[in-house]
Amino acid sequence: MSNTQKINSTITHASINKCAIPYIRYKLVKKPPEKYIKSLQLDLFSQFVTNDKSEVSNTVEIWESIPKYFLTPAQVKKLRTDTGHADPYEWNYSEKGGNFTVRIQPALIKQGNNKYQAFFPGITEELVEEALKKILTIQNHGIHDVNKVETWVRFSLRMVLKELASRGRDRNINQIKHAIEVMSSCVITLSKEKKEIWKGSILQDLVTVGREEYLADTDAQHIGRLPLFISHAINQLEYRQFNYDRLMSCDEQLTRLIYKKLINRYRHANLINNYHFMYSDLKSTGLLQQNREIDNRKKVLSALNELKEKNIIANYETDERKESRAITDVKYIIYPSNEFISEQKAANKRNSDSDKHSIDPNLISVNKS
Known part of the structure; x- marks a missing residue:
């Protein structure tokens, strides 16, 4: 097997x-x-x-x-x-x-x-x-x-x-x-x-x-x-x-992972909407395995700051979720850069162009249903 x-x-x-x-x-x-x-x-x-x-x-x-x-x-x-x-x-x-x-x-x-x-x-x-x-x-x-x-x-x-x-x-x-x-x-x-x-x-x-x-x-x-x-x-x-x-220019592995997440999930990025994800979701990736949660959260902030440096995002906000005094989760709110918006529009156009070919009888086995 x-x-x-x-x-x-x-x-x-x-x-x-x-x-x-x-x-x-x-x-x-x-x-x-x-x-x-x-x-x-x-x-x-x-x-x-x-x-x-x-x-x-x-x-x-x-x-x-x-x-x-x-x-x-x-x-x-x-x-x-x-x-x-x-x-x-x-x-x-x-x-x-x-x-x-x-x-x-x-x-x-x-x-x-x-x-x-x-x-x-x-x-x-x-x-x-x-x-x-x-x-x-x-x-x-x-x-x-x-x-x-x-x-x-x-x-x-x-x-x-x-x-x-x-x-x-x-x-x-x-x-x-x-x-x-x-x-x-x-x-x-x-x-x-x-x-x-x-x-x-x-x-x-x-x-x-x-x-x-x-x-x-x-x-x-x-x-x-x-x-x-x-x-x-x-x-x-x-x-x-x-x-x-741009992906390969990112030094931190977590930065590259978040960038890929934004590419695939934040497809209609623009200046009047934002995207968010949770710290608990990032934990599932295996890239946050520091002994202390505070160090893991610092690692996320470092990755987000690199995304800003690479002009992928314009800014971000954090919203900590607490029980008593303990932080149980964090919501990260992302605001896109103009370059990222342009790149997502190009990707959307490429997808639209490819979809037009999917009805071509020469494209064997393409089934978008």
Whole structure:
């Protein structure tokens, strides 16, 4: 069962919330398509409403709402046994009224002493995933099979290195190679109400060159399959344009998460409305695990201040909820910047343009219902 993926081809934000996912099993394809597949869905995924295509990418909320990059190196060190191994880590969270559990089975990676050590995905893997999704939009670097619901991204270590460096997120080749290994070897299991609904890796069915060539040639091409959530989003046009360059410029992981939340939830941002979220909702993401709640709240304020510095929001307010003298929750009220408003309008237009294509008979299997 460890290699079984379970998901329905009409999955939407609402359907995962309702757990309307029949147990349809797909055989894993261990090799990418031998021939190029023409896909209008991938073409739409790669088209943006912008003056500078290099600055934008796509967010897939249904995939990105699953916590998976929240463990810190210090936490991972504590989870390891004396032999360097670690048990799977479980995290319970709530999403749109549903109770979910994500279980992360760590990657076991051979070390220089010939012993294996457990690694969980973290910040570097998060950034590499963003880079790979951006590379997917570059011509000839993505393959999308509409009927099999599969999406493959073709890349080299050097491409990822250059992409990260161009966004100020420098990682060396060994760090990128390690991240790719973690992403392809860890196993994530998603359950709702204790019922398993999906299982797989962040980067699946990785096809790579031999070890010697892999180490010697950082321009050698690799290809891996992205999770079914992303493939279904491409089929169903369930993704959203955003300022990728601005996201990657954010230093704090929590800032990036809140920014993604605003992109997907605050779609009609303007100067006469605002958006709010609760501290308790952010706690579900796994990024607020300080020992003291006051330190967690300071971390949120730091992220909000960075959002202001990056001109994503114009201002914010806090509304503390108390019982007696204890703070039980905090409401954060967000006011958008003019730039964010403009970017959301562009994303809305892009969605509208894509929806017009969804009735095209050449777009196989697109069903927005």
